[in-house]
Amino acid sequence: MTGARFRPLTAGDLPGLRWAGSPTLLRALRADLGRGADVEHLAAVVDGAVRGFGAVDLVVQPGRGALFGLVVHPAHRSRGLGTALVRALEERARARGARGAVLEVEVDNPRALALYERLGYRRAGTTVASWTAERPDGTTYEHRARCRVLRRPLL
Numbered sequence: 001m002t003g004a005r006f007r008p009l010t011a012g013d014l015p016g017l018r019w020a021g022s023p024t025l026l027r028a029l030r031a032d033l034g035r036g037a038d039v040e041h042l043a044a045v046v047d048g049a050v051r052g053f054g055a056v057d058l059v060v061q062p063g064r065g066a067l068f069g070l071v072v073h074p075a076h077r078s079r080g081l082g083t084a085l086v087r088a089l090e091e092r093a094r095a096r097g098a099r100g101a102v103l104e105v106e107v108d109n110p111r112a113l114a115l116y117e118r119l120g121y122r123r124a125g126t127t128v129a130s131w132t133a134e135r136p137d138g139t140t141y142e143h144r145a146r147c148r149v150l151r152r153p154l155l
């Protein structure tokens with residue numbers, strides 16, 4: 001039991017999410033929250049505070065919910081919150097008619113890979129993903145990462 005409650009993540013949550021990453025990441029998250037019904041963002045709330053969040057894109061892959069942007073507060077990891085978040089996002093995808101779930105995990109993130117494989121995800125190749133990242137001095141750069149593609153049926 002994680003004691004977590006799940007609800008939609010909103011722009012009003014962003015000021016409380018500095019633990020999750022750089023201002024650049026939070027700006028990207030704010031932009032993504034404006035995409036409307038194509039993507040659902042969920043907040044995992046523990047004792048009244050957002051301690052984890054993630055999203056599922058319902059349009060990028062026909063018939064599949066594409067999970068992305070999962071983060072759990074460092075002080076709340078290894079308690080099942082990541083697991084509960086994945087299951088809650090899968091449930092949203094299922095409710096919207098998806099027959100499968102897909103996600104990408106960087107090849108050098110063995111902890112996340114182990115979590116997803118434990119949850120029934122299977123390897124389905126590799127891809128290169130890129131996104132804007134931020135250096136400690138605040139300058140940004142385009143980060144490119146080799147990722148494993150993982151899939152799981154939802155029916």
Ligand SMILES: CC(C)(COP(=O)(O)OP(=O)(O)OC[C@H]1O[C@@H](n2cnc3c(N)ncnc32)[C@H](O)[C@@H]1OP(=O)(O)O)[C@@H](O)C(=O)NCCC(=O)NCCS
Pocket residue numbers: 001069070071072073076077078079080081082083084104105106109111112115
């Ligand atoms: C990946 C991530 C989301 C996992 O979140 P989490 O809340 O730690 O995940 P869980 O607790 O469900 O499962 C992870 C671990 O907890 C253990 N665990 C699960 N439930 C548990 C419980 N009730 N009690 C104790 N341990 C538990 C699992 O066995 C697993 O073992 P590990 O600690 O050796 O890894 C988190 O580590 C994170 O935010 N990482 C940084 C961002 C990131 O890499 N995101 C993924 C991008 S694809």
